Amino acid sequence: MTRALVLGGIADASLLAAEIARAGIDAVYSYGGRTRAPADQPLPTRIGGFGGVSGLADYIRRNGITHVIDATHPFAAEISRNAIEACAKTGTPLIALERAPWTRAPGDNWIEVGDVAAAAAALPETPAHVFLAIGRQHIAPFGARPQHAYTLRFVDPPEAPLPFAADVIVSRGPFTLDGELEMMRMRGINWIVARNSGGDGARAKIDAAHRLGLPVIMISRPTLPERLRVESVAEVMQWLGHRTPLGA
Structure with missing residues (x-):
């Protein structure tokens, strides 16, 4: 009998949870706990970490988990690595629901970097209006570039002081093109820092x-x-139903 663990995070994880519930598959939806008011899900839900690889492996064993779906954010590398190791230790099938990354289109002016520290270093020395679209856990390196006027957007209001002065927008996506154009024009944004999350949302x-x-x-x-x-x-859903091999 199937009992799935959905490691949630991306918008598609909620769509998956709805499909799993509609199909009557026994499953648990897990949030990492970084969002204080996560969206309601149609599945039994747990919030918080597992305690590393060993904790996740123990959870899989104790709860009779037969399948794990990693639908976390593409930059939630720690939980994804933990899931790979825990599933290998317990012999549990694992699949990742991962939206394709964005690709550069003609006319795009991208500076591609490997991490957040490199992104901060890539900003110009001249003061600029910068939209940091990277989440509150990753803004610390920009404290070394205080000459810029930063705009941040979070799902929840920040609980601790920020490492620099910033205009904070509290809002939950998805966001529209017209709305983003208006926000950038109103705030005079002339640089954007983003993670290559992919997807439409x-x-x-x-x-x-x-x-x-x-x-x-x-x-x-x-x-x-x-x-x-x-x-x-x-x-x-095809993978959970064992109907046909993927790609057939």
């Missing part, structure tokens, strides 16, 4: 930057060990 800021001709410092995804990876909820 967060893409509007990239399209707005293209429309306005703004430079985007694009942070590449972390490298993960090889694993079974698909890009659609339908493919995950």
Whole structure:
């Protein structure tokens, strides 16, 4: 009998949870706990970490988990690596629901970098209005570049003081192209820092930057060990149903 563990994070994880519930598959949805008011899910939900690889492996064993779906954010590398190791230790099938990364289009002005520290270093020395679209856990390196006027956007209000002065927007996506254009024009944004999350829900800021001709410092995804990876909820449901081999 199937009992799935969905490691959630991306918007598609909620779509997957709805499909799993509709199919009557026994499953648990797990949030990492970084969002204080996560969206309601149609599955039994747990919030918080597992305690590393050993804690996740123990959870899989104790709860009779037969399948693990990693639908976390593409930059949540730690939990993804933990899932790979825990599933290997317990012999549990693992699949990753991972949206394709964005690719540079003609006319895009991207500066591609490997991590957040490199993104901060890539900003100009001359003061600029910078939209940091990278989440609150990753802003510390920009404290070394205090000459810029930063705009931040979080799902929850910040609980601790920020490492620099900033205009904070508290809002939950998805965001529209028109809304992003208006926000950037109102705040005089002339640089954008973004992680290459991929998908449609967060893409509007990239399209707005293209429309306005703004430079985007694009942070590449972390490298993960090889694993079974698909890009659609339908493919995950196929995998859970064991109907036909993926790609057939």
